[in-house]
């Protein structure tokens with residue numbers, strides 16, 4: 513199996529069959545070998561730097577009904593909220609003072625934040641913080657709306673493809689959502705000059721090694737700047753309440769494969785990783801990740817943005833969390849830096 517890792521290191525791609533073989537045949541020894549290589553590749557480009565992104569959870573209203581997501585439309589037990597422009601700006605101010613140079617506005621697909629309202633928010637943030645990058649993660653939209661966001665100052669967009677296989681996609685989403693449209697959005701975003709992030713959940717219901725191989729091949733086609741992956745974690749008020757969670761082990765393995773496929777990729781060690789294991793975040797970094805996205809949302813809304821059960825750090829002030837994170841990273845030999853943290857060409 514080491515020969516497959518060596519081949520991936522050299523060619524940055526494998527065939528679907530080889531990816532399946534690598535994923536299904538993994539062992540703890542092979543994982544260690546993969547992680548060592550992933551760290552080496554990452555350090556050649558990004559050194560020991562950890563980029564931070566300030567996450568602002570804009571709204572938990574959503575018009576969609578994804579079967580896995582805790583803030584899906586049908587969950588009537590969610591107490592819904594929306595942040596005002598002033599609240600968003602207050603989050604940015606706090607984040608800027610703490611050293612954040614990227615703000616990520618993430619939320620459900622909420623028609624309240626229509627194009628005009630978003631453009632106004634984006635322009636104001638950009639005027640106040642011209643040295644910062646703005647990232648959006650607000651789901652699917654038209655080319656025109658994405659173009660308006662870009663024009664108003666958005667630099668990056670995160671939209672996980674979730675699963676590249678259309679049949680698997682249909683097992684995770686209602687009929688109104690399709691893999692095809694999700695992919696169309698990603699290519700539109702690239703065309704508009706966004707730095708684009710995609711990604712998928714690991715261990716989502718019905719997922720097999722074959723699906724993961726297809727995810728990797730789709731990403732090779734998209735060639736994104738960022739890829740976020742995290743374990744699926746069940747939420748007790750969704751149709752997937754009884755489904756098993758994804759594992760730390762497989763998520764780390766997939767993360768390291770991504771690093772070998774795309775040496776310059778910005779890869780977050782996600783909150784979901786930190787949620788399924790107390791050292792998940794650190795292990796993500798040691799498997800090739802180079803980004804962390806601390807939460808800047810107001811404390812009183814954190815509990816309400818519960819996309820899965822037991823999401824961590826809901827009670828910590830951004831400053832407290834950041835101090836903890838810096839210490840955790842220092843302990844494993846990495847350093848949180850003050851920087852926009854743009855994609856570096858090799």
Ligand code: SAH
Nearest residue numbers: 580581619620650651672743744745819820
């Ligand atoms: N509405 C936006 C943001 C979604 S939240 C959008 O459509 O892109 C960001 C990501 O959280 C999702 O893309 C999904 O991959 C992940 N997510 C949602 N529910 C999850 C769960 N139960 N377990 C793990 N990850 C989940």
